[in-house]
Amino acid sequence: MSSLQSTTEEVLRLAAEHFKVPREQLAPDDDFFKKLGINSLQALDLLTRIEHHFKIELPDYELQGVSDFRTLAERIQLRL
């Protein structure tokens, strides 16, 4: 089973790939809405990609109130 640290790293890598930004520009505590300039629908798109990668299902409501990569990784970790 992956550690939270490796899950966070994977989430950052997937986000960088998905939104075409250099990985090193993203940090675990970044507010992804602000940093990536995205809206909630675009964040949901990322969530779909994350689901496919980790082979899990995350209901939309899991993203409710989440705006940084670390918390997102924690939500994923709970379902791994």
Add this chain to the structure above:
Amino acid sequence: MLDLREYRSLGEALRAALKRWPNEVCLIEADRERENARFTYRQFQEAALPLASALQDAGFQSGTRAAIIMTNQSKWLISAYAIFFCGGVLVPLDYKLTAAEQLQLLAHSKAEFLVVEYHLWRAIMQTERFEDLATRVVLVTEAPGGADLGGARRWEEFIAAREPVFTPRNRQDPACIVYSSGTGGRPKGCLLTHENYLEQCMALTALYPFSPGVRYLSILPTNHAIDFMIGFIGPFTCGAAVVHLRTLRPEYIREAFTRYKITYMTVVPMILKNLERGLRQRFADLPRVRRGVLNALIATNRALTRRRPNLRLSRALLRQVHGAFGGELRALFVGGAFTEPSTLQFFYDLGIPVGNGYGCTEAGTVITVNDFKPFRADTVGKPLPGMEVKILSPDAEGIGEVAARGKTIMSEYIDDPEITAQAIVDGWLMTGDLGRIDAAGHLQLFGRKKNMIVTEEGKNIYPEDIETAFEGLAVKEFCVFAANYLWPARTLSGEQLVIVLHPEAGQAISEDLVRNLAGRNRRLLNYKRISGYLGWERDFPLTASLKIKRGELAEQIRTNLDRSAVVSL
């Protein structure tokens, strides 16, 4: 469709619909690529009546208030019908609010019953004020086996075999209490009567007909007035079907269009823009020759549908585009916030008319909507049949506050005659929006008179509601404003909130303070965040009860500072 003039209540009309079209599909619940449930009108009734019976066994009476906090799914509509069947007053609460906010509105609404999804109930049970919850019966859906429900009952097991007794209501009786704002300040619970809904439904379905075979894709929260009307009452009273999608992910919305041959869908501007972005990208990725052909077909369609839409022609000309939407799409509706005219035109040119509407919960949803006779991208359309709209104190350009009057306007904000009297004057609803009616009778909107913003997700954000997040800041006083309220602007896009900080005497706005401010701001949901702060050195004007005189403070700020004084966060 049913002749709604013959019915006195939503319960009576829905009951007649369930009998009228027993074998038509009325409701499909899908989640991603799965179909969770499918009901004919008869099956829907068979699912709802045992719940209604159990509600009555638990003491549910005519006028009992019952709240629902759920995402879009079949149990939402089944529960709502059972509540109306029993003569209840429905309180649809926003599932996206925090649990503490939901508790606050549950208390304010005096709801005795609550139907709630398990994950939301779990959050409510964990709030500090959970013990204060006065709701008598709580029904929790989809709770895992063995879960601690804190005294609540399982929705799936809350059934009774005996035939429930239908409870009639009158047209002037309350049907719903819908909160338009007030989670942090003064709750505004709009009381909407059965007549409000029946009249609105008649007006909307006259413009955009529903009938058996029509499928409406419901992705906006059903607790919002617009989806409650167009994604429940409208289709059900016409024998049509509602497709609930339990995710807003763009790829699954696209799949739902083709799988269910969707006829109508309502979206907020953000979703429409997202669809536009996706389509533009797909067009741009086409080989050069195919792209040229497509552009020529779009231009042809635009020229041939200038006067009014011609679905058959558009579907023939732009077969692949319409195929991607399932081939049966008649129109999209957009509302809740400002939509760029270029986006509306983009879809119209593809042969997909977008009914751009304007309204608010207080008006029973829609005030004006585009009727496509002809299509106009630059307005929010004409008043609905039965709705009067006038412009108050128009300036030289004809722009003033929009007021509306008709049978769909709410009767009051519950338990608050003071704000009701401010909102409804001589029978006219004061919308707080600025607009102009043009020569063709179309309403154009130009900005707001009131202190609030609307996001592109269609969320109305009132500054008072988020001020609690900043309580305890190390300043003498603070106040949140919509930037366009401080400095009026004739635009409805890119609206932002700013906080005005008045430091203690002799102190400046320190880095620590800004860090604290930014930290608190981040804990707010992303669409509720303030964009910047403003330093202010004078005492705020206060009322005798020590409340801030917001209008007066705004006037002082407006006179002394301009937008450049705002420091971005």
